[in-house]
Every structure is written in C-alpha cells, then in structure tokens.
Amino acid sequence: MQGFSISVLERVMERSGVPFNASAVRTVPWARSMKDTAEKPGRIVVGVARTPEREADYHWVGPVFTLKMGLVAKKANRVRVRDRAAIHRLRIGVINGSAPESVLHNEYAVPEDALTPVIENEHQLRILEANRVDCITHVDTVVPSLMRQFDINPDAYEMVYVLKELPMYFIFSKTTETALIRRIQENLDALHKPGKGGVSE
Numbered sequence: 001m002q003g004f005s006i007s008v009l010e011r012v013m014e015r016s017g018v019p020f021n022a023s024a025v026r027t028v029p030w031a032r033s034m035k036d037t038a039e040k041p042g043r044i045v046v047g048v049a050r051t052p053e054r055e056a057d058y059h060w061v062g063p064v065f066t067l068k069m070g071l072v073a074k075k076a077n078r079v080r081v082r083d084r085a086a087i088h089r090l091r092i093g094v095i096n097g098s099a100p101e102s103v104l105h106n107e108y109a110v111p112e113d114a115l116t117p118v119i120e121n122e123h124q125l126r127i128l129e130a131n132r133v134d135c136i137t138h139v140d141t142v143v144p145s146l147m148r149q150f151d152i153n154p155d156a157y158e159m160v161y162v163l164k165e166l167p168m169y170f171i172f173s174k175t176t177e178t179a180l181i182r183r184i185q186e187n188l189d190a191l192h193k194p195g196k197g198g199v200s201e
Contacts, residue, residue, distance in 0.1 A: 005046040008064055008191065009170060015187040016180065029119045031097040034171075041175040049099030049166045059181045061188055062169030069100055070162040072143055073135040074128070081161035084108055091116065093124045093136040100137030103164055122150050128157075135160065 006022050013020035025046075028036075037043035038057040049069075050060055071092065073079035081087060087108055094101040096117040104110040116133050118124045128136045129152055138146075144154035172181060 005064055005168075005170075008188070009044070009046055012061075012184055012187045012191060015190070016183045018180070018184075030095050031119060034097060037171055037173055041173050043173045045171045047168045048171045050169050051099055051102050053102060054171075057174065058171035059174060059176050059178070060169045060171060061181060061185050063167030064170060064188070065168055067139040067141060067166050067168055068159070068162050069103070069137065069139050069164050069166050070159045071135040072128070072138050072157055073160045074131070075156055075158050077131070077134070079134055079160050087161070088114065090114065090134040091132075093118060093127050093133040095119070095121070095124060095137075098137070099166060100163065104137065108163070121146050125150055125152055137163070139166070 006025055010020055010022050033043075033045050034048075034054075037045050047064070048054070048058075050062070071079075071081060071087070071090070079090070081090070087104075087110060092104065092110065092114060093116045094104065096119050101115065101117065104115065105112075116127060118127065124136050124138075125147060127133050138159075140159055143157070143159075147154040147157065170184075172184075
C-alpha cells in the first residue's frame with residue numbers, strides 16, 4: 001500500500017497546487033518519522049492509523065484506505081487464537097510506538113511484559129522467523145511484500161487473528177496551514193468519489 005499511498009498523495013497535492021516530488025519520499029524508522037512530523041515543519045507521513053493519543057499532534061487527511069491489522073504467525077507453529085483471552089498467553093513482537101501496540105494495550109489489555117518492542121520492520125520479522133516471539137502485529141496487504149523484501153517466504157506465515165480494521169491517513173506537521181489541509185482533504189474526497197461506471201478516479 002506504500003506505493004498506492006504515495007501515488008494518491010502525489011495526485012491530491014498536484015490538485016491542491018502544492019509542488020510534490022515522489023522521489024523526495026524517504027523510508028525512516030516509524031517512531032522517528034512520527035516524532036519528526038510532530039516537532040518539525042513541512043513533514044508528511046503516509047499510512048498512519050488515527051488514534052486518540054496521536055490526534056492533537058498532527059493535521060489529518062483521509063481516510064486514504066482501510067487495512068486489516070492482526071497477528072501474524074508461522075503456519076508450522078499452529079498458533080490458534082480463538083478469543084481475546086488467548087492473546088494474553090502469546091509473546092508478541094510490535095513496532096515501538098505503532099498503532100498495533102496502542103491497540104493491544106488499550107483495547108486488549110495486553111500487559112507490557114508480553115510485548116517485544118522493536119524499531120524496524122526487518123527486526124520484527126526476524127524475531128518471528130527465529131521463534132523469539134509467537135507472532136507479530138502487522139497488516140494484511142503489507143506483510144507479504146515486506147517478507148519477500150527480506151528473503152522470507154510469506155507462504156510460511158498466516159494471519160491468525162484480526163485485531164481491528166484500520167482506516168489509514170496522511171499526517172502533516174501542525175505548522176501546515178489549516179486552509180491547505182482543508183483543500184487537500186477536499187481533493188482527496190473528490191478523488192474517492194465514484195465517477196462514470198461507479199469507479200473512483
């Protein structure tokens with residue numbers, strides 16, 4: 001979804017009269033990108049879940065798309081999660097400061113010591129591969145391509161439990177003008193609006 005998000009962002013920024021070059025997009029550790037966007041001007045992060053803890057720190061534009069966020073495990077380990085109580089018995093790898101970590105704490109009351117926080121996707125996948133955790137939190141459309149990127153066979157893994165469906169947003173630094181944010185939101189809404197044949201632009 002990263003490529004899709006950047007393509008959408010490029011189109012709405014163009015419609016909003018804002019110069020934007022997709023080649024300027026950089027991949028950085030999640031916690032750092034969120035911190036920089038909260039503290040520095042002129043920053044954008046794509047594909048962010050809107051949570052109460054984050055609400056006041058950014059300008060929000062979206063939703064752009066919706067993802068299924070869940071627990072991913074090795075098929076060979078036969079991890080079965082039949083109810084919420086079962087989650088508390090698992091060792092779970094999470095990205096530090098991520099929406100899944102927040103959901104596990106706030107909506108599933110998973111204790112701190114059940115979670116193994118890491119700062120990057122590769123580290124999260126590697127601890128799952130090495131059986132240092134029972135599962136990791138990730139989203140359905142992203143994890144297979146990430147695994148292939150790091151030479152891990154996605155066919156050996158499965159999503160064993162859906163924690164939540166998440167609408168995903170663009171976030172902008174708070175110093176961004178409110179009028180511009182409103183214009184970008186309007187152009188995103190127009191992009192989503194079905195055209196001829198009921199298909200979005």
